[in-house]
Amino acid sequence: MTDTSAAHRTVTDAVRSWGERLVALSHGLHDEPETALQEHRSAAKIAGLLESGGFTVTRGVADLPTSLVATRGTGDLVIGFCAEYDALPGIGHACGHNVNGAAAVGAALALAAAADELGLTVKLIGTPAEEDIGGKVLLLDAGVFDDVAAAMMVHAAPEDSVGASSLAIGAWDVTYLGTPSHAALAPWAGVNALDAMTIAHTAIGLLRQQLPPGVVVHGIVTDGGQAVNVIPARTGARCEVRAPDGEQLATAWRRVRACFEAGALATGTELQLRPRGRDFADLRQDPDMTRVYAGVLGGLGRTAVPRYGESMASTDMGNVSQLVPTIHPTIGYDTGGAQQHTPEFTAYGKSPGADRAVLDGATALALTGVGLATSPAQRSRLLDGVRKRQRS
Numbered sequence: 001m002t003d004t005s006a007a008h009r010t011v012t013d014a015v016r017s018w019g020e021r022l023v024a025l026s027h028g029l030h031d032e033p034e035t036a037l038q039e040h041r042s043a044a045k046i047a048g049l050l051e052s053g054g055f056t057v058t059r060g061v062a063d064l065p066t067s068l069v070a071t072r073g074t075g076d077l078v079i080g081f082c083a084e085y086d087a088l089p090g091i092g093h094a095c096g097h098n099v100n101g102a103a104a105v106g107a108a109l110a111l112a113a114a115a116d117e118l119g120l121t122v123k124l125i126g127t128p129a130e131e132d133i134g135g136k137v138l139l140l141d142a143g144v145f146d147d148v149a150a151a152m153m154v155h156a157a158p159e160d161s162v163g164a165s166s167l168a169i170g171a172w173d174v175t176y177l178g179t180p181s182h183a184a185l186a187p188w189a190g191v192n193a194l195d196a197m198t199i200a201h202t203a204i205g206l207l208r209q210q211l212p213p214g215v216v217v218h219g220i221v222t223d224g225g226q227a228v229n230v231i232p233a234r235t236g237a238r239c240e241v242r243a244p245d246g247e248q249l250a251t252a253w254r255r256v257r258a259c260f261e262a263g264a265l266a267t268g269t270e271l272q273l274r275p276r277g278r279d280f281a282d283l284r285q286d287p288d289m290t291r292v293y294a295g296v297l298g299g300l301g302r303t304a305v306p307r308y309g310e311s312m313a314s315t316d317m318g319n320v321s322q323l324v325p326t327i328h329p330t331i332g333y334d335t336g337g338a339q340q341h342t343p344e345f346t347a348y349g350k351s352p353g354a355d356r357a358v359l360d361g362a363t364a365l366a367l368t369g370v371g372l373a374t375s376p377a378q379r380s381r382l383l384d385g386v387r388k389r390q391r392s
Helices: 004-031 040-052 098-113 136-143 193-210 245-265 287-298 317-321 344-345 351-373 376-391
Strands: 056-059 068-073 077-083 120-126 150-152 155-157 170-179 218-222 234-243 270-275 330-332
Touching: 004 040, 004 098, 004 351, 040 056, 040 068, 040 098, 040 120, 068 098, 077 098, 077 351, 077 376, 098 120, 098 351, 120 351, 136 317, 150 234, 150 287, 150 317, 150 351, 170 193, 170 245, 193 218, 193 234, 193 245, 234 245, 245 270, 287 351, 287 376, 330 351, 351 376
Parallel strands: 077 120, 077 150, 155 330
Antiparallel strands: 056 068, 068 120, 170 234, 170 270, 218 234
16 A cells, blocks of 8 residues: 555655755746747756656657657556747737746656555646647647546645636637839829728627627737838737636637628728637536645645636646546745736746745646555556547
């Protein structure tokens, strides 16, 4: 019979022994922020640390050059930790993925120290482009999660929380094509692509009053023309639509798409719409795993705020959670009141509180793995889930 207390000591001692290197990893990711699918240095730092911990690392999985999968152990119960490490353009690690990634790596290294004793295989999945096309969705499609019995990560935030859902999201690149002309000599000869975008933007603004609660539309214009004295022959934008679930997302997108079509119809431009990546599903956190995590977090002197029935923004971890038992709690530290996706949040990414969040997040995730592995009921449930998925 497995000595749970001994496994706890092994894991917590492992986090302590790796602590300086985990904090250095978090700082290194923060100091060299890399945006979606450009995370070459970040992935290399993570891979190198895992290899030094005895993991077998495979890079470039699912044709994603900055993805990786690292495994250690031979047990039948596969515990997966998802590491994020992409930053945001212009504002660096404003979502705290340096903390997320380092905590996941730390959890994998720590749980691996007890893997043989617990009958585990530990699998660290490096998931690029969460802020863009959603690396987890592509890795899921490629079968990387097929053998994973439980998937876990923590996300940097101003507070500790458990249980929240997230909004489903779809993103599209929008292009209008018109005809250029001199804006003063012969404006009537042009077909104004920027006018089409203006009409669409106005129509979406009016549509917002009619959208149900929880549905959000936002976007940016990426190309508004090249010269003020030339009728714009091309404009571009990126639009995102969020909703509480996939069905509501599809309904909302039909309404938003009609707004873009209205711009083309009114101006005589050609409309091109291209999905950007795959839709992110809403997050469904596993209640049993959540209870285990909240319990071990309390043992670290932290109290998680219950956020059941509430939604965070959006995450490609939602797609994983639709198929694999998953948790995606937040790990908190003082950010001076700043929220994610702001330069102010970025500034706290190497603070003492963020460093503690890395180590506490790693410990809590790894101890959750211990709890799942040593509970006969949870172990049986999770292994049954894998077998059912593989049969379907």
